[in-house]
Amino acid sequence: MDMPPILTENLVSAAGEVFEMMIGQSIEPHPEQPHQPPSGWGTHVAASVSFAGHRSGLVCIHTSLDTANTIAGAMLGIEPEHVNGEMPDAMGEVANLVAGSFRTRLAQHEPASAIAIPTVTVGSDFATKYAADTARVFYPFRMGEQSIYFELLLMQR
Amino acid sequence: MRILVVDDSSTMRRIIINTLNKIGYSDYAEASNGREGVEKLASDAIDMIITDWNMPEMSGVDFIRAVRANDQTKHLPVIMVTTNAAQEDIVQALDAGVNNYVVKPFTPDTIRERIQAAIHG
Structure with missing residues (x-):
């Protein structure tokens, strides 16, 4: 199953x-990067929010731990080295904001979907697997010198 | 002006408070849901409310209804800041008594404009 362009664009x-308005950071698509998060990141943060309704699937943000701390610090107005327990909640909020804005944009073209609460996973040796009949695409971005991957997973109805 | 920020996400409360500081509002109180917001209003001198919609225990819409039903608080300006952007959501919030509505994500300028409109509107 191919990913519909309207989902990718939105x-x-x-x-x-969300990154421009709520985090004060510009991000740029970076298609030259590997098309999925690298295995050499060490500690990896995955913040996801699922959606269901007219379409069902999941939006997930993948970063290294350092990048997650940079994002959390920029969002909260503190230095990244001083970010500690705030990071999971901050990354969950970023996922929530991205999924919420994605849903709002799609609702201008088709019936709205609902979004769930965020889930944040932090670890150094894990992989995410999903059921069959899903389309799964990673979108590589750069925030300065740091890599961010947005993942979109769409279940076949 | 003392502003009560009601949101179940401590991160979002901090973002809103940082935004308020940037635009010149440094006096604030916090609550993590509508029920706590009602308690805070009973014990604190609040001049304006900024509230989320989706919260446990008491939602933002139910909180606004409680604010409008109380003679001591019914006059307070209320701004809702939420990801709920559907037209029917906005109508429901306005029916409950919200003065202004902000869809996340937002900029400091948007919050400043909505506060000014709520004060003067």
Whole structure:
């Protein structure tokens, strides 16, 4: 199953808007990067929000731990080295904002979907697997010198 | 002006408070849901409310209804800040008594404009 372009376009727009407005950071698509998060990141953060309704699936943000701390610090107005327990909640809020903006944008073209609460996973040796009959695409971005991957997963109805 | 910020996400409360500081409002109180917001209003001198919609225990819409039903608080300006952007959501919030509505994500300028409109509107 291919990813419908309307989903790709709206996820990319939503992600850029959230980072610009709520985090004060510009992100740029970076298709030259590997098309999925690298295995050499060490500690990896995955913040996801699922959606259901007219379409069902999941939006997930993948970063290294350092990048997650940079994002949390920028969002909360503190230095990244001083970010500690705030990071999971901050990354969950970023996922919530991106998924919420994505849903709002899609609702201008089709019946709205509902979004769930965020889930944040932090670890150094894990992989995410999903059921069959899903389309799964990673969108590589750069925030300065740091890599961010937005993942969109769409279940076949 | 003392502003009560009601949101179940401590991260979002901090973002809103940082935003308020940036635009010149440094006096604030916090609550993590509508029920706590009602308690805070009973014990604190609040001049304006900024509230989320989706919260446990008491939602933002139910909180606004409680604010409007109380003679001591019914005059307070209320701004809702939420990801709920559907037209029917906005109508429901306005029916409950919200003065202004902000869809996340937002900029400091948007919050400043909505506060000014709520004060003067």
